[in-house]
Amino acid sequence: MANHPPLAAVLLLHGGREAGTGPPPFGPLNLPAVRMRPFRQAVTKATLPAGVLVRSVRYTCRGWNGPREDPLHDAVRALDALRHEAGDVPVVLVGHSMGGRAALRAAGHPLVRAVVGLAPWCPPEDPVEQLGDRDVVLLHGSHDRVTSPRSSRALVGRARGAGARTCLVTVEGGDHAMLRRAPLWHELTAALVTGLLGRNALPDAVSAALRLPPDADSAQGAFGMDALPRPYAVARTEARS
Template sequence: MAQQALPVREARLGKPRGTGGEGVRAALRWKGGGGRGAGPVNGVALLLPEGGPTGVRRPSPIASLAVRPLAVRLAKAGRPEGLATHVLRYRCHGWNGPSAHPARDAAWALDEVVRRYGDVPVCLVGTGMGARAALHAAGHPAVHSVLAIAPWFPDPSQEAAAPDPVKQLIGRQVLLVHGTNDERTDPDLSYRYAERAKKVNRDTCRFEVHSDGHSLHQHRAEVHALATDFLLGSLFTRDYARPVKDALAAPPPLGLRMPLASGFGASLRH
């Protein structure tokens, strides 16, 4: 299949958050302008929003707005370590088959992060289609960890293509989390992906949010606490919470069907 051509436009990084509390200050740092109160950037969380299977139109801003609360939460929690967060603005809405436009945009964004901040560790945090893009882009040298929230994978019976690759995950910390009642992205497909990933990379785990749907609205506080714990533990020197340690250490299927307990991370919430 020929790759789908896009209108002439570029992917963009949303304004940085963290490293002193103001996005403008962090932006001044990488531009060489200083910025009162701006601290050094020692790590980056790159958030990859939702999208769709197809579509070359520019994405709706709603997708970026949906991940903003998590970006703010991560920036606040990681401020002592010097964490900056960015939300990637894709060139287009869709994955578009073998073109894999969001994964290409993620690769561009990782190069841009290195250009701005230098050799700092990056955690890719993706939701839905963005989670698939994060997993695809994990082979970039800057990536230390990947958090895939409700990842979308195409139904193999409907897409005659090779399974999504997993070898690029070797050497990375990888966590997937999925609601068991998700009707938009199949949790069984994310489990099968995690199974294959665990075979090549032992530092892979997966959490299940029982009775929750795609948006994980019922347990959003727990999911955000899990994301915070995983990101800070994978990029910096903080210890993982015990459930995350257990999930990473447990063999399949236990470590890939770890239930996310109600109230997880209550002491971490702000």
């Protein structure tokens, strides 16, 4: 059977630290990377029949490191490598915590169609212009004590004003490590990725949020995960070219 070129790609970015110039730990000692494994498995399972590449970013350092922004540069290099491997395919970035910040910052890369941020780190001073004409869906646990759900809400409002299509889903009882209600985190993330790539229908509430006008209030397009009926994506559509 002939190998067909990939139609799209997903790039996963795990979390890290605010500062740390040493390399990330190897293997199971790298807990932020371990946390992303079930997300990779869920996304791979959901996208495998559709010819979608799933890759993960490898960081040179374990921290953001202020103006160095090391994970951002790692993300851009990974996107350039994807382009070399697969051509100009649409890419969805899926990032947790520090990886969410890197994904949002790298979204201006020409391959990027959408960002799914999992408990993302969203400093108020970070730019949002690079998110224009992108889909941005953030998931944040209500009990997160590491990154701020309020900052995620503010980010979707600022990004919408900059021309992004945005949505915020609150995971009631969810924590930063995404261990509480873990299967729901995994299932919804996979549904969002396939929906944003046009392989399945997005949940109605998410689609409605992404259609809001740029001047919509930040509270609009924000709702709880429990407001979404399961299964999150049930209607398969024709794959986009």
